[in-house]
Amino acid sequence: MRILLAALSFLYLFGLPAAAQETPIQALLQEQRDLIEQSSRRTIGPAIDALAESGLPAAQEVLERWQDKALWQRESDGRFFFGEEVDRDTLRLIEIGSGEALGEVPDDGYDQLRPNSGIRAMIGAALVRFQLNDPDPATRAEALDSIARDGEAAHLAALRDSIAGEADPALKARKERLERLLTISFDPDSAARVAAIQSFAGDLGVDARAALNPLVATTRVVVAGQPPEDENIARVLAPGSEALPAQEAYALLVEAGLAPPRLGRGDIRAALAAHVENGRVGGVPVAALDSDAARDRAYAALAEAGRVPAAATAAEVEAALAAHSFYDRYAAPDPAVTDAANAALEAIRLKVGLNQAADLTLDALSLASIYFLAAIGLAVTFGVMGVINMAHGEFIMMGAYTGYVVQQLVPDYTLSILIALPLAFAITFGAGVAMERLVIRWLYNRPLETLLATFGISIALQQLAKNIFGTQARPLTSPDWLDGALVINDVVSISYIRIAIFVLALVFLALFLFIMRRTRLGLEVRAVTQNPRMAASMGINPERINMFAFGLGSGIAGVAGVAIGLYAKVTSELGQDYIVQSFMTVVVGGVGNIWGTLLGAALIGFLQKGIEWLNPSNTLAAQTYMILFIILFIQFRPRGIIALRGRAAGD
Known part of the structure; x- marks a missing residue:
């Protein structure tokens, strides 16, 4: 029975001339066949773009089926079909473009396209183009809601392309606002980002603040010597100031591995008491340990011998703080962007x-x-x-x-x-x-x-x-x-x-x-x-x-x-x-x-x-x-x- 089914399917699929079975969408898939077969996130982009920009009615369904792992390729000639698994060994085929059911065949002669998460994300971004231009306003609104919740750089081009043809004034306004928000977050052009940021000066929308605040977020950094000139520095901090207490500054040095930890006097006394030998600690007589300086010398000798962890003295702490620079670095590397964001946020705070x-x-x-x-x-x-x-x-x-x-x-x-x-x-x-x-x-x-x-x-x-x-x-x-x-x-x-x-x-x-x-x-x-x-x-x-x-x-x-x-x-x-x-x-x-x-x-x-x-x-x-x-x-x-x-x- 299985052999008969395979024979009938073979006759059905190959009994017609190739030209009669060819559809425009199939021809496009064959043109992009090499890229699709490679299935690499680094190379698949042109194939996805070709489908999204083709204008063919079946392009959206192809992308959706591909994303859902319902796109199959026949090994013998490389043709693509929509496939539905009937059971473990049988596949129901559907012609791409016409939607014609082609019957059930064994699946051992077909390869299932299994896009990874990265490719599925690229396909999803391409599908947004269709949703943003869908005749149904509700579908377009849902697409905008989805982008607003989880916008990506790939959405920006599709959103820009859809604005000119939008007939609904309310949806057009939403698209224009969302385009400016995505420009702030993802556009590589600094001038475009600055212009978009300036357009939100005094805007009360929570979405505007959500886009601007990450740009001016800062990370506290410590480096040896002077701060580098190629970084976007929000402010330089002086150890011992109100903004950066000396103890907090030295903790940053220790955390970065740039200085040994500083022990408290109680910890030093306990360590010295644990290493008394023949009336001496680290070569210093116990009777001479009557000052902080003497105890520091004894502890340093023990540390040099590897008997206790190295610890910084007060003088070493001061020297370490003086030898390093502390500053807050903006998350956005472009100063023009952060300056515009700060100005816009200040106007927003006032309003x-x-x-x-x-x-x-x-x-x-x-x-x-x-x-x-x-x-x-x-x-x-x-x-x-x-x-x-x-x-x-x-x-x-x-x-x-x-x-x-x-x-x-x-x-x-x-x-x-x-x-x-x-x-x-x-x-x-x-x-x-x-x-x-x-x-x-x-x-x-x-x-x-x-x-x-x-x-x-x-x-x-x-x-x-x-x-x-x-x-x-x-x-x-x-x-x-x-x-x-x-x-x-x-x-x-x-x-x-x-x-x-x-x-x-x-x-x-x-x-x-x-x-x-x-x-x-x-x-x-x-x-x-x-x-x-x-x-x-x-x-x-x-x-x-x-x-x-x-x-x-x-x-x-x-x-x-x-x-x-x-x-x-x-x-x-x-x-x-x-x-x-x-x-x-x-x-x-x-x-x-x-x-x-x-x-x-x-x-x-x-x-x-x-x-x-x-x-x-x-x-x-x-x-x-x-x-x-x-x-x-x-x-x-x-x-x-x-x-x-x-x-x-x-x-």
């Missing part, structure tokens, strides 16, 4: 610093908006009523849990948030009115009792939340359109949730100002705040205004709770994380003044972020420093940034 400041400012504004939302309700109750409400944080917690419950009932996260915001306001408004009617109204002008009562209510509300929802943190999921962040560049970014909170804070600021400045209710609130007795004499009911003000402040706290819960886990202790900052915001800004609250939130937000930037590893220290600063601030301005005239100001 990165400015953008880090902008990023820190955005973080501070975001934090200030959160504190403003948390404190605006407290500013209302504290400013209008003079009530220190220690349960204000629990109203924030109630708002967050309201959002969580709504999301359990309404799976659509966008709709659930839209429902939760007014519902949280309504629930906490009602809770605030109830608290004012049942407790606060009986404790006016008794600040200590009010503080203790609201603190007790705070504990009770926390325990009630634990009994209902448990101690496990509950998620308040943001809608999909709030996922991710607004990325301005590789340094500056801000999450969409924080942007939404910032916008919400501005909305509440505008709404509060409208109510207070454009409505009769706001006029009455301002009247009661400034002079409650005069307001009562004008027909205004201060108790009703107090009730409304407390409810309004509590309702705003509930809305703040929904916003805060979008990025913080909802727990019964959520409010405690913001009550201290809320009080500080109100006190620093000025009790009862909305603009003062806004300024106080900004001051505390910027202060906290600034301290965290200076001491990023210790957030507790940042909180402590911030509180100390606030205490010091109040000593000089006890009424806050904007002092309020009226009852809350003590008038």
Whole structure:
């Protein structure tokens, strides 16, 4: 059966005239046959280039099959085929170019092309040309991703050739940027590298710094005499300076084998004690070993006799350091390249610093908006009523849990948030009115009792939340359109949730100002705040205004709770994380003044972020420093940034 199969295959393969079986790609392979058969990395390049540049439709498949070791050559005439091993002794052949199946044959008359890793890498670089010019934009993008991850010198020419014909503007921009990055790393032309480096001056991309930093990396070198003139030296180091302590310099000499090790005095004493013979050590009487110089002479005699390792004396150390030069050598040998890289990196560092400041400012504004939302309700109750409400944080917690419950009932996260915001306001408004009617109204002008009562209510509300929802943190999921962040560049970014909170804070600021400045209710609130007795004499009911003000402040706290819960886990202790900052915001800004609250939130937000930037590893220290600063601030301005005239100001 095997003989019959071989005969049929022979007749099939050789029964047709050679011209009928010849294809353009086969003809090209035959032209490069000698180089392919040699299969040497040093000589195979022209054959691979000929295939890649041929423009033949089958060239890409040939390179791919060759790389995958699926290219076979017939021994009798040197023709090439695609081959698939059916079993250990049988091969299924496919005609190159036409893709025609030629049947199964014994594999003993065929040689498999087995490119080594070096040749496979060269083939891979050639295949990049096809991928970079593929009609599918996704394939071209994948090729660019691959080059960006692991670029090679062989990719540079293919990338340059593909730029002119790129129709997609975004992909063309990526190709041009990647070409400049590869030029920096692999182009042998110094002028081209310098031009590419200069184009990245001030660029914030991480890929630019990744390409530039290796050029200015240094290696510390020590040589006898003066530094060589043909090396690209970053700086010459003087032994004993701050940059190169003498001990470190001598260690470099020892490591390079240019000087013997220097032993400590304790090591020398131990070695001498171990070699005492007849009252002498190295020919020196033990009684005479009363100085470092004498001990050095004795140790040197032992070293000369080969009884101990050679060790340098202090004088020899100084002489060795003086006889050698120490310097840092750039990794890139071309001074023009390293000078351009240093200049570009300096410009990048300056721009990165400015953008880090902008990023820190955005973080501070975001934090200030959160504190403003948390404190605006407290500013209302504290400013209008003079009530220190220690349960204000629990109203924030109630708002967050309201959002969580709504999301359990309404799976659509966008709709659930839209429902939760007014519902949280309504629930906490009602809770605030109830608290004012049942407790606060009986404790006016008794600040200590009010503080203790609201603190007790705070504990009770926390325990009630634990009994209902448990101690496990509950998620308040943001809608999909709030996922991710607004990325301005590789340094500056801000999450969409924080942007939404910032916008919400501005909305509440505008709404509060409208109510207070454009409505009769706001006029009455301002009247009661400034002079409650005069307001009562004008027909205004201060108790009703107090009730409304407390409810309004509590309702705003509930809305703040929904916003805060979008990025913080909802727990019964959520409010405690913001009550201290809320009080500080109100006190620093000025009790009862909305603009003062806004300024106080900004001051505390910027202060906290600034301290965290200076001491990023210790957030507790940042909180402590911030509180100390606030205490010091109040000593000089006890009424806050904007002092309020009226009852809350003590008038």
